[in-house]
Amino acid sequence: MTEFVNDANFKELVMDTSIENRNDEGPMTLENFTKLMVQFYDLGWMRGSGGAMGCISGNELMISPSALQKERIEKQDVFVYDISQKTEVQRPANKRIAVSSCSVLFSLIMKETGSECVIHTHSKSANFITQLIKGDTFEISHQEYIKGIYDPFSGKALKYSDTLTIPIIENMPSESQLLEPIRGVLENHPQAIAVLVRNHGLFVWGPTWESTKIMTECIDYLLELAIEMEKMSIPLVKEGGFEKEDNLSEKMRTLLFSGVASV
Ligand SMILES: CSCCC(=O)C(=O)COP(=O)(O)O
Numbered sequence: 573m574t575e576f577v578n579d580a581n582f583k584e585l586v587m588d589t590s591i592e593n594r595n596d597e598g599p600m601t602l603e604n605f606t607k608l609m610v611q612f613y614d615l616g617w618m619r620g621s622g623g624a625m626g627c628i629s630g631n632e633l634m635i636s637p638s639a640l641q642k643e644r645i646e647k648q649d650v651f652v653y654d655i656s657q658k659t660e661v662q663r664p665a666n667k668r669i670a671v672s673s674c675s676v677l678f679s680l681i682m683k684e685t686g687s688e689c690v691i692h693t694h695s696k697s698a699n700f701i702t703q704l705i706k707g708d709t710f711e712i713s714h715q716e717y718i719k720g721i722y723d724p725f726s727g728k729a730l731k732y733s734d735t736l737t738i739p740i741i742e743n744m745p746s747e748s749q750l751l752e753p754i755r756g757v758l759e760n761h762p763q764a765i766a767v768l769v770r771n772h773g774l775f776v777w778g779p780t781w782e783s784t785k786i787m788t789e790c791i792d793y794l795l796e797l798a799i800e801m802e803k804m805s806i807p808l809v810k811e812g813g814f815e816k817e818d819n820l821s822e823k824m825r826t827l828l829f830s831g832v833a834s835v
């Protein structure tokens with residue numbers, strides 16, 4: 573792999589300084605980054621060194637290292653890049669350790685969507701649902717956790733009765749070969765905030781690290797639920813709306829992603 577600082581999408585990545593007053597808990601730090609990797613491992617998302625995360629914090633882009641046990645990485649193991657200067661700020665001392673093989677996917681997604689965080693998981697449900705659903709999209713409606721999903725078109729959360737659509741792409745021998753299929757997803761599904769990779773896992777992106785983490789948790793729950801529903805032949809998408817409930821949740825929908833410009 574060529575140096576990530578020469579990656580075409582990283583070279584074109586610019587910070588959107590127009591977005592202020594995000595509904596964040598705080599900027600991503602190296603300490604927080606490594607703590608999150610432990611949490612993701614404990615959730616079964618990053619076993620066997622699988623999974624990865626990329627996150628923009630201020631003018632820096634942090635990316636997890638490749639092939640290390642993700643729950644054991646320390647602050648000095650995280651790759652850090654300066655976005656304006658296009659330079660490497662920090663890397664592990666051991667030169668044999670490379671940046672995540674997902675880094676080129678993260679820079680593409682960040683550049684195309686304006687997202688500040690991408691989380692890649694290997695949860696069993698993300699894998700299993702793609703074997704139950706043979707088509708190229710996962711869809712679910714009328715679920716409470718759909719309200720935890722950001723809609724880039726409105727800049728608000730989706731409604732309970734909305735249909736969440738997650739495109740499914742085929743797995744490839746290497747992560748970098750997912751670049752073109754993911755580019756296709758971004759072009760053909762501009763409203764998408766996630767993609768499932770068949771027999772592999774899930775990528776989720778969002779305006780902040782907090783919203784991306786929350787969405788990944790909501791989606792993982794919905795995938796787990798959908799597996800059980802599929803087994804019992806319960807339809808994932810229901811007809812008809814719940815207008816009263818949706819109106820009541822309008823304030824909540826705005827609050828959840830307030831201050832976040834649509835990407
Ligand atoms: C054993 S995991 C194979 C690679 C993969 O799918 C993954 O998510 C981890 O990639 P990384 O280069 O970040 O370790």
Ligand SMILES: [Zn+2]
Pocket residue numbers: 622623692693694772773
């Ligand atoms: Zn993977």
